[in-house]
Amino acid sequence: EAGVTQFPSHSVIEKGQTVTLRCDPISGHDNLYWYRRVMGKEIKFLLHFVKESKQDESGMPNNRFLAERTGGTYSTLKVQPAELEDSGVYFCASSQLVAGGISTNEKLFFGSGTQLSVL
Amino acid sequence: AQSVTQPDIHITVSEGASLELRCNYSYGATPYLFWYVQSPGQGLQLLLKYFSGDTLVQGIKGFEAEFKRSQSSFNLRKPSVHWSDAAEYFCAVVPYGQNFVFGPGTRLSVLP
Numbered sequence: 001e002a003g004v005t006q007f008p009s010h011s012v013i014e015k016g017q018t019v020t021l022r023c024d025p026i027s028g029h030d031n032l033y034w035y036r037r038v039m040g041k042e043i044k045f046l047l048h049f050v051k052e053s054k055q056d057e058s059g060m061p062n063n064r065f066l067a068e069r070t071g072g073t074y075s076t077l078k079v080q081p082a083e084l085e086d087s088g089v090y091f092c093a094s095s096q097l098v099a100g101g102i103s104t105n106e107k108l109f110f111g112s113g114t115q116l117s118v119l
Numbered sequence: 120a121q122s123v124t125q126p127d128i129h130i131t132v133s134e135g136a137s138l139e140l141r142c143n144y145s146y147g148a149t150p151y152l153f154w155y156v157q158s159p160g161q162g163l164q165l166l167l168k169y170f171s172g173d174t175l176v177q178g179i180k181g182f183e184a185e186f187k188r189s190q191s192s193f194n195l196r197k198p199s200v201h202w203s204d205a206a207e208y209f210c211a212v213v214p215y216g217q218n219f220v221f222g223p224g225t226r227l228s229v230l231p
Contacts, residue, residue, distance in 0.1 A: 043224075
């Protein structure tokens, strides 16, 4: 079974440019999460999709970030325009949709992340 | 403020030595507790988790963790470290009804 895959693994862009990160969750996983780790700090929650709907986007830092999950399969996270402080590692995670809260988090699978460097 | 702390940013141990990575949380109620590891170029891999019951939890790769309610701690231990254990380790909590909250991570280096 394929795991959570993220593309690209690394991205180096200049300030002001646009970057789109992609996440392919494990097949059948309705829950999809984006996290990021900036400047060696803690990993922080960005948002949560259930299928194609945004369940919780309270962690999105500002309107330069746009996440989509058309069709409820893969997801993209676009940063436009990118700023220096956006540099970091962006993680995607997925899990099956199970009734009850913690079950979804118990079986959360993470991708290897996208290392974004904004120069 | 509610948070997860990992006091040690970087730890270096010799291969074969014992290891303890510290994790403390500050939440009113006991959250669900996790330890993840990230090896270079890899994703976050779950080592172990605590929901309830026995406070000593066994995980993969020979790791264990002990939940101590009185100290709000969930420290990770391994009796004998292998060179392949060199990685970054993250403690995480899931407060009831909320998403994951991660600690800042502890980087482990292993000397031959």
